[in-house]
Amino acid sequence: MTPAEYQALTSPKLSHPARSLYQLYLQHQARGDQTQALDYPVLGKALAVQGDGGYRYRVTPATLTELIDELLAVGLLSLLENPHPQHYHGAVFSLPLKRLQGLVALPSRQFAMHPQWRPDAQFDGLARLCGLLDSHIDETELGEFIAYWLGRPEVFENQHQWMLKLVRKLKNQRSIKRVSAPQPDAGYQQLPAKADSGPSKRAQQMMAEALRLNADTPHVNKQEDCGSDEKDS
Structure with a gap:
């Protein structure tokens, strides 16, 4: 039985005789996902309940038609052939939910949580x-x-x-x-530019050295010294 069949069979719209008809006869006697031609006398005998001195429960042809209508209404049956529009004797049905596999198997027994519990492959x-x-x-x-x-x-x-x-x-x-969580771009925001705190220590040293050289050698062209310093920096 597929999960889809189980869900339909537990519908409150379905009577117990209709469930029994599907599970004990139509589904069991089906060839693949298609029923054999329905035989009302055989179905009536399959659903009858015998008691002391007679039958405790019997179904009439009209009742069988009503039970099959219930199964059609919840999607367990789909009519393929029906030679008699007034009833379903001789009719052939497909079982559409039999081939409709659900996400998980039939609901398992209930249990309390335990330390070894793990989700399964579904x-x-x-x-x-x-x-x-x-x-x-x-x-x-x-x-x-x-x-x-x-x-x-x-x-x-x-x-x-x-x-x-x-x-x-x-x-x-x-x-x-x-x-x-912070916005995705928060880690990539540009940091604010640091305030200009003047020349770096290395630049100050270079400028002091240039001034010393200028004082010692007056003939040196200052523009060329600055150009040299720019390359070193």
Whole structure:
């Protein structure tokens, strides 16, 4: 049984006899995802419940038609051939939900959180479906999640529901981090220019040396000395 079939079978719109008809006969006797031609007398016998001295439950042809209408309404059946428009005796149906594989297997039994719990291989797909594109989990995030629910042993969920809780926690945490984080360009902003504090120490030394040379050798061309200093700097 696929998850899609399970979801349809648990619909409150479906009666118990209709569920039994699908699970115990139509699905079981199907060839692949297509039923055999429906035989009302055989279906009636399959659904009948015998009791002491007779039948405790029996279905009429009209009731069978109503049960099949229920299955059609929730999508478990799709009509392919029907030689008699007034009823479905001899009709052939497809089972569209039988070939529709869901995200996860049938819901497993519920259990309380335990220290060894881990999300399974379906987690990435579930996260993307819920809008969490980065489904990576580090040990700190997982440990916090497990520790939180270990403190609530009265909560029982199945594997799928625990993974949903983890996805919601991650989405909430990462949303908060994005809001509180600095803007992406903050680390690349140009620093304000430093105020001009005058020539550097090296430049001052060079200028002092040039003045000394000028004083010692009056014939030296000052413009050429400045040009030389510019190259050294």
